[in-house]
Amino acid sequence: MTAPASHERVYRALLRLYPKPFRSRFGDELVQLSGDLLRDAHDGRGGGGGGGSVVVTWLRLLLDIVLTAHGLDSFETEFDRAHEFEVDGVALRVLPLERIIASKRATGRPKDLAAMPALEAAVAAKNSRDSGDR
Numbered sequence: 001m002t003a004p005a006s007h008e009r010v011y012r013a014l015l016r017l018y019p020k021p022f023r024s025r026f027g028d029e030l031v032q033l034s035g036d037l038l039r040d041a042h043d044g045r046g047g048g049g050g051g052g053s054v055v056v057t058w059l060r061l062l063l064d065i066v067l068t069a070h071g072l073d074s075f076e077t078e079f080d081r082a083h084e085f086e087v088d089g090v091a092l093r094v095l096p097l098e099r100i101i102a103s104k105r106a107t108g109r110p111k112d113l114a115a116m117p118a119l120e121a122a123v124a125a126k127n128s129r130d131s132g133d134r
Contacts, residue, residue: 006088007038011061013087017094021118034061071106072099097123 011034015023041057072078072095082093095103101119104112 008035009088010090011035013085013092014062037061071103097126 008031011031012027015027015030018027037057037060038054041054078095078099079093081099082095085092085094097119101116101123104115104119
């Protein structure tokens with residue numbers, strides 16, 4: 001397996017955190033862009049002030065991850081609540097959607113508040129599906 005294929009699988013898995021309409025509209029372009037940026041960084045063509053390493057490129061791709069999580073409990077508590085997924089042999093811990101909603105609501109940024117209806121609908125659909133499984 002080649003490194004770009006591995007990067008693509010990880011990035012596509014991370015894109016699942018976005019609502020389906022967003023992924024449907026922008027997913028392929030984002031995967032293409034991430035692949036181009038990572039390939040350039042790997043080949044030493046990562047332009048712009050020495051930030052061409054693969055690690056720096058990944059960090060730039062992941063900037064939308066909340067670094068200061070408002071509305072959440074301690075790191076240890078939230079870590080214990082997180083669900084673990086394996087993507088391409090890498091264990092990833094992801095907060096439950098309800099906790100992400102709590103953080104977005106507490107942050108109160110317009111872009112976070114705009115996402116609330118879609119996130120709450122996803123939780124309702126999951127809860128409905130889960131109650132039907134019983």
